[in-house]
Every structure is written in C-alpha cells, then in structure tokens.
Amino acid sequence: MQQKTMKKRFSLRKWLFLIVLLVLVAKACNALIIPDRQIAHLREQTVPSWIDQQYITAGYKSRPGVPLQQVNDIVIHYVGNAGSSAQQNRDYFNKPTTSVSAHFVVGLQGEIIQALPLDEMSYATNWRNKDTISIEVTHPDASGQFTDASYDAVVRLTAWLLHAANLQADAVIRHYDVTGKLCPLYYVENEDAWFTLKEDIAVAYAAIS
C-alpha cells in the first residue's frame, strides 16, 4: 500500500517534471524562433513613400543600436511641447546629448518622420522599450489633442506597423498604459477619444488586410 503511494507520487513528479520541461521548451521556442521571424518580416518591409526616413546618427545615446528581439505593441505618445514640429522633435533626438528617441514623429500637417530603423530599440517607453515600436505625436496646444491631419497619419502609420510586425489590430497602447504617465495627455483624459482612435486604427488595419 505504501509502495503504491510512493509509486504514484513518483509518477506524479515525473509528469510534473515533463510538463515543466515542455513549458520551458515552448517558451524557448517562443522567445527564439517566433520573434526572429517577426523581426525578419519587419526588416523585409518596403517603407511607404509617405514616411520620411531621417535616422538619428548611429552611436548617439538616443541610438545605441540595440536590436529589438520582439515587438508586442505599438505605443502612442504625445511630445508635450505644444506647437513644435515633427522636424524639431526629430532633430532634438539627433543630438549627442539627447538620450530619448522614438521610431516615428508625426507632425501637425500629418507628415511622418522615421528616426530609427524598425529593428532597433527606441528610448521612449521605459521598460517596454525592449518590445515596442514608439510613435511621438505633435499637437498644436496644451490639451494634447492631435490635429485632424496628425490623427489620420497616426491611424495610417499604426495600421501599417501592425501589419509589418504581424500583430493583431488591438496591439496598440499608450505610454500611460505602461507607466501611468499622462501621455498622450488628451487620450488619457478623454478615454472615449482613445477608444475611438483604437477603433479607427482597427478599421484601417482591416482595410489593408
């Protein structure tokens, strides 16, 4: 009787060990194989002509060239400096003394500047820099609300990025969702506006599927 219990216990342990092993193997596959394919897919993308590539100088603190291993979300920010242009914000990133950066800056007229390659880490979203693509959006006043042109550009750019990174339509978050920072301000203070923006992105995403 005692022996039987021992046997049972042993086989239970064996099973537990096997399950843990399987989980670890699955995690390793997920961590290695799937992201590699995702990053390779990102690299293969032909960047649309409506994106103006002006990369930050390689080796600056804002572009140390750390490779992204995986992309799980697209993060929306606002620049916080009312009335500043996309060019000014991108040029600010491109200084040897600046240690922050974003992949994209969207301007007041809807212009889009890409400051970093899609497979390199940006410095905008704290501990989520390692698995996100970041978009900074300019705004005309302190409310932080985007212009119509910026809004449309954010929708178009985000939908394209979701496809480029093989993500689902809802893999879009705010800086606020990571750290609680009031960024992008207007879309934190007005949750309805945030949900509308996410819906508009989902519609644009479906349209290019």
Ligand SMILES: [Zn+2]
């Ligand atoms: Zn932010």
